[in-house]
Amino acid sequence: MMPKVAPSILAADFARLGDEVRRVSEAGADYIHIDVMDGVFVPNITLGPPVIKSLRGSSKLPFISHLMISHPERHVAAFAESGSDIIEVHIEADQDDLRGTLRAIREAGCKAGLAVNPPTPIERAFEYLDLVDLVLVMSVNPGFGGQSFMPEVLPKIALVKEELTKRGLEVPIEIDGGINGKTAAAASSAGADILAAGTYVFRSEDVVGAIRALRNS
Numbered sequence: 001m002m003p004k005v006a007p008s009i010l011a012a013d014f015a016r017l018g019d020e021v022r023r024v025s026e027a028g029a030d031y032i033h034i035d036v037m038d039g040v041f042v043p044n045i046t047l048g049p050p051v052i053k054s055l056r057g058s059s060k061l062p063f064i065s066h067l068m069i070s071h072p073e074r075h076v077a078a079f080a081e082s083g084s085d086i087i088e089v090h091i092e093a094d095q096d097d098l099r100g101t102l103r104a105i106r107e108a109g110c111k112a113g114l115a116v117n118p119p120t121p122i123e124r125a126f127e128y129l130d131l132v133d134l135v136l137v138m139s140v141n142p143g144f145g146g147q148s149f150m151p152e153v154l155p156k157i158a159l160v161k162e163e164l165t166k167r168g169l170e171v172p173i174e175i176d177g178g179i180n181g182k183t184a185a186a187a188s189s190a191g192a193d194i195l196a197a198g199t200y201v202f203r204s205e206d207v208v209g210a211i212r213a214l215r216n217s
Contacts, residue, residue: 147177
C-alpha cells in the first residue's frame with residue numbers, strides 16, 4: 001500500500017496558517033501533522049489548543065497533534081476539545097502514568113499515538129501497544145524543523161511491525177523528521193504507513209507534486 005502523507009505545519013507560514021492548512025488539504029494530504037512544543041521537553045515553543053481550534057475550520061482532514069511536551073496528561077482534555085483527532089505523546093516525556101495518559105486520550109474520544117525518539121529502543125514501546133492506535137518513529141531528535149533524516153532508525157519500523165503482527169494488532173506506523181523525495185522511499189520501503197513532512201511540502205513550488213511524490217515513494 002502507498003503511504004499516507006501528513007504535512008507538518010511547523011514548516012508552514014505562521015502568518016497565514018489557516019491558508020497553509022487549506023492549501024495542503026486541497027493538494028491531497030491525508031492528515032495535518034501539528035507539532036506542539038513546550039520549551040521544556042524540547043527547546044522550542046510552538047503552539048497550543050487555541051491555535052488548533054482556530055485551524056479546525058480550515059480542513060476536514062484528521063489532525064495529528066504531536067505533543068512534544070512534559071506532563072501531557074495535564075493537557076489531554078484541552079487538545080481533544082480543540083479538534084485533535086489523534087494525540088501523540090512521547091514515551092520519554094515526564095508524566096505520572098503513560099498507560100493512564102494513553103487511556104485518557106482514548107476516553108476523550110481521540111486516537112492515541114506513542115512517539116519514540118531516535119536514541120530510545122523501540123522495544124520500550126512494546127508494553128503499551130495494546131493502548132495505542134498509532135506509533136510514531138522519530139527520524140530526527142525532536143525540537144527543530146529542517147533536520148537531516150537519520151536512517152539508523154529505520155529498523156525500528158520492522159521491529160514494531162513484527163511485534164504488532166504477533167499480537168494481531170493493526171496499528172499504523174508514522175515516521176517524522178527529514179522526510180523528502182529521497183528519504184521517503186527508504187521510509188516507505190522500511191514499512192512506514194504515514195510520512196510526516198514539513199519543509200519538503202510547505203516550501204515546495206508544487207505542493208500537489210510534492211505530496212504525490214511522497215505517496216508514490
